Amino acid sequence: xxxxxQIPDIFDIAPDRKVVELITPQTFTLDNGIKVYVINAxxxxxxxxxxxxxxxxxxxxxxxxxxSTNNLMKEGTQxxxxxxxxxxxxxxxxYHEASTEKDSAFQAxxxxxxxxxxxxKVMEEIIKRPLFENNEIDIYLxxxxxxxxxxxxxxxxxxxxxxxxxxxxxxxxxxxxxxxxDINGVSRENITAFYxxxxxxxxxxxxxxxxxxxxxxxxxxKYFGGSDWDGPAIQDDTSFEIHSAQQLKNHIxxxxxxxxxxxxxxxxxxxxxxxxxxxxxxNTILGGYFGSRLMTNIRExxxxxxxxxxxxxxxxxSGYFFISSEVGxxxxxxxxxxxxxxxxxxxxxxxxxxxLNLVKNYLGGTFLRAVDGPFSLADRFREIHEHDLGxxxxxxxxxxxxxxxxxxxxxxxNRYLKIDSxxxxxxxx
Amino acid sequence: MIEFERFTLNNGLRVIVHTxxxxxxxxxxxxxxxxxxxxxxxxxxxxxxxxxxxFGGSVNIKKYDEPLERVGGENNAFTNSDVTDFYLTVxxxxxxxxxxxxxxxxxxxxxxxxxxxxxxxxxxxxxxQNYLNKPYGDTWLLLRPLAYTTHPYQWSTIGKSIEPIQKxxxxxxxxxxxxxYNPNNAIMVLAxxxxxxxxxxxxxxxxxxxxxxxxxxxxxxxxxVQTAPRSLKVERDVPLDAIYKAxxxxxxxxxxxxIIDLMSDLLSNGNSSRLYQSLIKEQQLFSDINAFxxxxxxxxxxxxxxxxxxxxxxxxxxxxxxxEFRRLKTNLINGDELQKVKNKVESLIAFTExxxxxxxxxxxxxxxxxxxxxxxxDINRYRAVTPEQIRELANxxxxxENCSTLYYYSKE
Numbered sequence: 001x002x003x004x005x006q007i008p009d010i011f012d013i014a015p016d017r018k019v020v021e022l023i024t025p026q027t028f029t030l031d032n033g034i035k036v037y038v039i040n041a042x043x044x045x046x047x048x049x050x051x052x053x054x055x056x057x058x059x060x061x062x063x064x065x066x067x068s069t070n071n072l073m074k075e076g077t078q079x080x081x082x083x084x085x086x087x088x089x090x091x092x093x094x095y096h097e098a099s100t101e102k103d104s105a106f107q108a109x110x111x112x113x114x115x116x117x118x119x120x121k122v123m124e125e126i127i128k129r130p131l132f133e134n135n136e137i138d139i140y141l142x143x144x145x146x147x148x149x150x151x152x153x154x155x156x157x158x159x160x161x162x163x164x165x166x167x168x169x170x171x172x173x174x175x176x177x178x179x180x181x182d183i184n185g186v187s188r189e190n191i192t193a194f195y196x197x198x199x200x201x202x203x204x205x206x207x208x209x210x211x212x213x214x215x216x217x218x219x220x221x222k223y224f225g226g227s228d229w230d231g232p233a234i235q236d237d238t239s240f241e242i243h244s245a246q247q248l249k250n251h252i253x254x255x256x257x258x259x260x261x262x263x264x265x266x267x268x269x270x271x272x273x274x275x276x277x278x279x280x281x282x283n284t285i286l287g288g289y290f291g292s293r294l295m296t297n298i299r300e301x302x303x304x305x306x307x308x309x310x311x312x313x314x315x316x317x318s319g320y321f322f323i324s325s326e327v328g329x330x331x332x333x334x335x336x337x338x339x340x341x342x343x344x345x346x347x348x349x350x351x352x353x354x355x356l357n358l359v360k361n362y363l364g365g366t367f368l369r370a371v372d373g374p375f376s377l378a379d380r381f382r383e384i385h386e387h388d389l390g391x392x393x394x395x396x397x398x399x400x401x402x403x404x405x406x407x408x409x410x411x412x413x414n415r416y417l418k419i420d421s422x423x424x425x426x427x428x429x
Numbered sequence: 430m431i432e433f434e435r436f437t438l439n440n441g442l443r444v445i446v447h448t449x450x451x452x453x454x455x456x457x458x459x460x461x462x463x464x465x466x467x468x469x470x471x472x473x474x475x476x477x478x479x480x481x482x483x484f485g486g487s488v489n490i491k492k493y494d495e496p497l498e499r500v501g502g503e504n505n506a507f508t509n510s511d512v513t514d515f516y517l518t519v520x521x522x523x524x525x526x527x528x529x530x531x532x533x534x535x536x537x538x539x540x541x542x543x544x545x546x547x548x549x550x551x552x553x554x555x556x557x558q559n560y561l562n563k564p565y566g567d568t569w570l571l572l573r574p575l576a577y578t579t580h581p582y583q584w585s586t587i588g589k590s591i592e593p594i595q596k597x598x599x600x601x602x603x604x605x606x607x608x609x610y611n612p613n614n615a616i617m618v619l620a621x622x623x624x625x626x627x628x629x630x631x632x633x634x635x636x637x638x639x640x641x642x643x644x645x646x647x648x649x650x651x652x653x654v655q656t657a658p659r660s661l662k663v664e665r666d667v668p669l670d671a672i673y674k675a676x677x678x679x680x681x682x683x684x685x686x687x688i689i690d691l692m693s694d695l696l697s698n699g700n701s702s703r704l705y706q707s708l709i710k711e712q713q714l715f716s717d718i719n720a721f722x723x724x725x726x727x728x729x730x731x732x733x734x735x736x737x738x739x740x741x742x743x744x745x746x747x748x749x750x751x752x753e754f755r756r757l758k759t760n761l762i763n764g765d766e767l768q769k770v771k772n773k774v775e776s777l778i779a780f781t782e783x784x785x786x787x788x789x790x791x792x793x794x795x796x797x798x799x800x801x802x803x804x805x806x807d808i809n810r811y812r813a814v815t816p817e818q819i820r821e822l823a824n825x826x827x828x829x830e831n832c833s834t835l836y837y838y839s840k841e
Binding site for chain 1 (some may be wrong): 450452453454488489490496500502505519522523528529532533538546547549551552553554555557558559562564565577634635638640666667668669681698700701702705709713716717736738739768769772773774775777779782783784804
């Protein structure tokens with residue numbers, strides 16, 4: 001008879017150095033100086049090419065300009081109409097993605113290898129020759145405005161934007177948010193000026209991941225390696241002062257909401273800080289996985305929510321810690337109290353070895369999943385590259401996960417999660 | 430091409446193995462042949478509530494998640510109208526823990542009162558979060574009962590309302606488990622860094638001793654053919670008017686399915702698609718428009734949904750959608766346009782199959798549908814579709830008497 005009460009033998013899964021080394025790309029330089037980082041790891045005939053520009057929210061003077069510019073680049077160029085671009089990319093079964101984050105903007109292409117030459121040519125049009133015609137701008141902004149009207153009805157969305165403002169202040173690019181009416185301020189002039197300044201070869205790098213053929217660098221050089229889209233390099237030295245709100249406890253009324261959205265957190269630091277890895281472990285214990293303290297207490301013990309979690313966000317110039325959940329309106333205050341209890345517990349009592357070992361193994365498995373396949377490896381590379389870190393960062397992180405002690409975790413909770421330093425926000429009743 | 434091997438245990442559990450030695454992980458996918466169509470009309474939301482209870486401890490193991498996390502694994506599950514699926518990934522060294530965990534909850538549950546109470550509340554909060562407290566969240570709670578009068582597809586997987594979830598008793602739970610959670614009603618797929626020999630040995634050890642259950646005999650009422658248009662008007666606290674048009678169509682295994690699937694792609698897959706180009710960009714009537722299939726096995730819905738630009742009337746918006754239908758019904762599409770949507774299907778398959786977890790699910794689902802070779806052959810069904818077939822199916826399906834329309838008005 002097998003013993004079903006006993007967990008089978010557990011084997012060590014700590015990722016070895018070789019797995020981490022897969023994150024190191026081959027580096028090439030195009031004729032005009034653009035750096036290309038190549039992660040050649042796939043078995044499927046697929047490739048992902050990502051163009052990354054210092055053209056994020058950080059760089060815009062007016063709300064929505066960075067995002068509008070990035071999204072409108074595919075809507076008509078010197079040699080192709082918006083329709084032709086859409087037709088061509090769809091015909092080859094390729095996927096194009098424009099995304100705008102706080103610090104950077106991305107233009108990405110996903111395609112079968114055999115269609116890379118044809119689709120890169122379309123990407124050249126999108127990136128180097130967009131027209132930003134008024135008609136396209138109008139359609140885009142109207143759509144954006146309508147999408148935003150819907151978003152503004154969601155407690156979770158409201159919590160997200162107001163929480164940023166609490167932490168960084170309304171004048172800081174990480175804290176400023178804008179509503180549907182601010183869209184009226186976006187004009188063709190703003191967009192073209194933004195494009196001309198930031199979408200230059202001097203302000204771009206490229207990550208290529210997948211099953212990479214030898215021809216890739218030649219193709220990239222052909223379409224993107226010339227001096228025809230050069231410009232002055234961007235000195236990314238603008239700095240903004242962080243003005244966190246005066247009041248820690250905040251409430252935004254939405255009287256008819258059945259659930260309240262909760263956010264708790266504070267400005268902390270990004271990946272470059274020596275305590276980032278330790279905080280990564282602490283955050284996991286508190287709210288970073290299904291078995292976390294918050295999930296166990298607020299969902300699995302009390303059934304107050306469908307989900308609760310916490311996270312560390314690493315931005316280029318800062319970083320923050322947050323807890324978020326949507327809970328029944330009538331139990332919002334109960335949930336808030338329980339969240340603080342869990343934080344206090346981490347400050348007063350060391351975690352047990354059993355819990356810590358579980359989290360260490362869980363994080364080991366998470367790391368293996370996070371480097372599985374070429375696209376994941378590319379994401380890990382980008383994560384460190386944007387902070388000018390090398391793969392040593394991951395060695396350090398894995399090392400910290402292995403060695404961190406219950407006392408060190410308690411110490412981190414006391415230093416960084418002091419109750420009277422945490423902002424709290426409730427959106428709802 | 431996904432290669433696989435298979436065997437069946439004496440208790441009827443079907444086991445499928447796909448080996449990929451390039452990853453350090455293994456995915457396990459267990460699909461139970463039970464969904465919300467198997468619920469009684471007074472007990473809706475039950476299959477999904479039950480999915481939650483599967484994590485509440487089994488006969489020999491107090492907590493499901495903790496041991497899995499302890500060996501570096503991660504898991505989740507989903508329920509739809511037709512099936513309930515549980516999946517996990519684990520570093521290959523600790524694969525046996527996955528067998529230990531999954532076999533114990535297939536053997537028997539702990540049926541803890543506390544777990545029922547807590548998960549009841551969790552699911553009620555899920556109901557609120559996704560269906561009641563979000564703009565347009567109740568769409569499917571309205572559209573399904575409009576489109577289906579008889580078949581259990583008339584309710585959403587989350588349930589008709591919160592009440593039956595509040596009332597679910599331990600008796601109900603035990604009964605449901607006994608009927609559906611049996612090895613002969615499940616398909617297990619292992620995908621990743623493992624082998625047929627390893628899986629066979631572990632499956633014999635952990636799953637073979639589980640007794641088979643009574644075979645599930647489904648006798649669901651067929652949905653009668655719709656003969657007249659139906660519509661429902663509602664007013665809600667939302668910023669934009671929206672329209673939903675749902676048409677009855679065949680099940681997934683039907684020869685017509687790929688034709689209708691491509692038809693929906695022509696209408697709305699990608700920025701070059703017809704509805705996007707015509708209704709968003711040229712006529713500027715919508716800010717958002719989609720065509721998609723629900724994909725339900727016993728006959729699903731072909732749905733077009735859109736949010737109107739402020740100031741555009743519902744009549745004008747609807748007429749424009751119908752005009753796009755008319756084009757499909759009257760003119761033959763040209764070869765390039767058809768080739769385009771076929772190419773998109775092909776590349777989508779390549780991208781989704783990058784991950785072992787997706788490959789495991791695709792294998793399980795194809796086997797569930799009755800032909801595991803679909804994982805590799807389904808694309809041929811799409812390649813064979815002709816412009817004539819598209820026109821024919823558009824005429825068969827996109828007609829007023831086959832349509833249920835939900836007019837979702839903004840109160841403003």
